[in-house]
Amino acid sequence: MAAPEDMQSTAVSPETIIARIDRLPVTRWHVIVRIIIGSATFFDAFSVLSIAYVVPALIGLWHIDAKDIGLLFAGGFLGQAIGAITCGWLAERVGRVPMLRASVLLFAIMSILCALSHSYDQLLAARVLQGFGLGAEVPIAATYIGEISSTKNRGRFFLLYETIYPIGLFAVGLVAAWLVPNVGWRWLFAFGVVPAFLVFAMQKYCPESPRWLASKGRLAEADAMLRKIENYVSSYQQLAPISTLSVAPIPTVRSRVSELFGPGYKKRTFVVWGLWLLSFFVTFGIAVWMPSILHTVYHLPLEKSIQLSLIGTLSGLLGCFVMALSVDKIGRVPLFVFGFSLSGVSLLGLSIYHHVPLDIFVMTTAVAYFGANITSVGLYLYTAEIYPTRLRAIGTSVGTTWLRLGSIASPYLVGLVLPLYGISGVLLMFGVVAVAGAILARSGMIETKQRRLEEISP
Numbered sequence: 001m002a003a004p005e006d007m008q009s010t011a012v013s014p015e016t017i018i019a020r021i022d023r024l025p026v027t028r029w030h031v032i033v034r035i036i037i038g039s040a041t042f043f044d045a046f047s048v049l050s051i052a053y054v055v056p057a058l059i060g061l062w063h064i065d066a067k068d069i070g071l072l073f074a075g076g077f078l079g080q081a082i083g084a085i086t087c088g089w090l091a092e093r094v095g096r097v098p099m100l101r102a103s104v105l106l107f108a109i110m111s112i113l114c115a116l117s118h119s120y121d122q123l124l125a126a127r128v129l130q131g132f133g134l135g136a137e138v139p140i141a142a143t144y145i146g147e148i149s150s151t152k153n154r155g156r157f158f159l160l161y162e163t164i165y166p167i168g169l170f171a172v173g174l175v176a177a178w179l180v181p182n183v184g185w186r187w188l189f190a191f192g193v194v195p196a197f198l199v200f201a202m203q204k205y206c207p208e209s210p211r212w213l214a215s216k217g218r219l220a221e222a223d224a225m226l227r228k229i230e231n232y233v234s235s236y237q238q239l240a241p242i243s244t245l246s247v248a249p250i251p252t253v254r255s256r257v258s259e260l261f262g263p264g265y266k267k268r269t270f271v272v273w274g275l276w277l278l279s280f281f282v283t284f285g286i287a288v289w290m291p292s293i294l295h296t297v298y299h300l301p302l303e304k305s306i307q308l309s310l311i312g313t314l315s316g317l318l319g320c321f322v323m324a325l326s327v328d329k330i331g332r333v334p335l336f337v338f339g340f341s342l343s344g345v346s347l348l349g350l351s352i353y354h355h356v357p358l359d360i361f362v363m364t365t366a367v368a369y370f371g372a373n374i375t376s377v378g379l380y381l382y383t384a385e386i387y388p389t390r391l392r393a394i395g396t397s398v399g400t401t402w403l404r405l406g407s408i409a410s411p412y413l414v415g416l417v418l419p420l421y422g423i424s425g426v427l428l429m430f431g432v433v434a435v436a437g438a439i440l441a442r443s444g445m446i447e448t449k450q451r452r453l454e455e456i457s458p
Contacts, residue, residue, distance in 0.1 A: 012223045017214040020226050022150045023240045036201045037141050038164040040104045043195040044137045045168025052288040053176035054185040056295045056302050062120050070415025073288050074408040075124050079131020081404030087136030088397020096144040096209045101199045107133030111192025139396040146384035147211040151452045158381045159324030166317040173313050177306045215389040268386045271444035276402035278437035282430050283372040285410035308362050315366035316373035323374045331449040332382050336441035339374030344434030351427035385448040388457040
């Protein structure tokens with residue numbers, strides 16, 4: 001099939017590559033890629049939170065206490081932090097897709113070792129190693145999806161993909177509610193091997209990011225990939241003319257991590273690090289501890305504890321959909337402030353009136369989790385928007401390291417605070433952190449709604 005007419009006379013440059021990406025409607029290719037990458041992200045989330053539903057079964061089996069539980073949670077997040085930084089750096093050099101395939105294969109293989117663990121120490125070591133792959137997949141996938149999206153509907157397209165992560169968090173609870181009490185905890189980890197088969201689909205259907213190729217001067221490869229998509233689209237609708245007027249000149253230079261702290265990006269970097277830390281301190285603190293709190297503090301049976309914790313997970317999923325469907329209309333900053341504030345007010349109120357019936361406790365924490373997930377899912381979109389292509393993967397990956405640090409500190413601190421100050425002290429800690437997040441979002445974020453990536457980050 002012939003190339004679109006305007007490409008027959010348009011020279012290929014980094015600027016024309018960006019303009020051609022920007023004029024594309026959502027095609028069948030976009031949908032296929034989003035499904036494949038989304039499936040990997042689904043199992044990433046499934047594997048990350050599986051430990052929360054395994055731990056209640058291990059408390060009596062291996063005689064572990066609150067500090068042991070906190071360390072087990074924190075160890076997995078430590079591995080994720082190291083994996084995010086290492087693989088994010090490599091993704092800037094060897095490409096987004098090769099590192100995506102490597103990260104998925106790694107966490108799938110390590111899921112088997114988790115399932116075969118026969119002691120606390122073995123499981124702790126396996127979770128740390130599994131974290132390398134889990135920590136790398138999500139930020140690199142977020143970078144890739146953001147780079148193939150057009151400006152007009154970038155927020156909606158990206159976040160509808162990203163909602164697969166909370167769906168994975170919900171699914172693991174749903175599966176665990178029946179699987180762990182009836183079949184055993186090992187089978188929950190065994191599910192994590194499934195994404196290994198997605199590596200073959202990535203190889204076939206997921207070409208390298210054309211934005212990344214253009215930034216590396218590999219224009220022929222980026223041009224060939226876009227021509228295939230343009231030929232497909234032009235067979236059923238006319239493409240808009242190519243316009244590079246709003247595209248700033250794109251340097252094909254080697255990325256340097258030090259640029260994150262340069263004059264143009266230093267403030268953005270520190271603000272987004274703070275947002276990652278505060279948002280996931282609350283999000284994962286609630287998510288990983290809720291089944292154990294219901295089981296140990298409220299003395300509910302294991303199966304009932306897991307079932308009730310699903311209410312919060314479902315509420316968080318709803319928050320992600322609200323963010324996805326409204327972010328391109330309302331904007332990033334107002335939604336972040338709203339999410340943090342809703343979470344903070346709910347948790348602070350519950351810390352004061354914590355002697356409430358169980359159903360009110362569960363529903364109030366679900367409201368807090370709704371707000372927390374608005375910010376946590378939005379951060380993947382926002383972080384990928386505020387850095388240029390040469391820094392996008394490493395910037396997003398380093399940003400998510402603060403997610404891991406928050407996720408390490410949060411469950412571990414709960415393990416220390418809960419025996420000393422009870423559930424009220426835990427809720428107060430989460431509430432104060434969420435309010436701090438609202439203040440930081442209001443004072444430090446920039447609005448990126450309806451702005452081209454190259455305009456936001458030259």
